[in-house]
Amino acid sequence: MIHHLVLFKLQPHVDEEKVEWMMRETRMQLLKIPEVLSVRCGKNVESGSEWPFFLAVEIESLDKLGLYMKDSVHVKFVEEVIKPNITARLALDYEMEPGKDIKYS
Numbered sequence: 001m002i003h004h005l006v007l008f009k010l011q012p013h014v015d016e017e018k019v020e021w022m023m024r025e026t027r028m029q030l031l032k033i034p035e036v037l038s039v040r041c042g043k044n045v046e047s048g049s050e051w052p053f054f055l056a057v058e059i060e061s062l063d064k065l066g067l068y069m070k071d072s073v074h075v076k077f078v079e080e081v082i083k084p085n086i087t088a089r090l091a092l093d094y095e096m097e098p099g100k101d102i103k104y105s
Contacts, residue, residue, distance in 0.1 A: 001037075001096040002091045004068075007051035009088040013015055019043050019053060026055050035064040051090065055057040058096075065093065 010019070026041040041055040059065045068074055082089075 003094040008053040
């Protein structure tokens with residue numbers, strides 16, 4: 001099981017209302033992708049945080065993560081929701097099964 005976590009720095013024009021919209025769109029759009037088992041997203045409770053928005057998806061394997069990244073819904077989501085509203089992103093992928101060799105994920 002892969003936990004794909006992405007942290008975002010936001011553009012100056014992104015206000016509270018826009019972040020709420022981004023959260024709704026993240027859940028609505030990414031759950032349409034067959035490889036996605038779960039979606040989480042949110043805003044940092046610490047005002048002025050360097051990384052004020054995150055999204056996380058759980059996906060069965062690294063192969064399916066690759067399919068998720070290329071899925072047309074994901075590509076459209078990134079182009080329409082993420083890119084216009086961020087200045088930077090940090091993506092991290094974690095294996096969640098103890099003792100499992102990552103190369104077999």
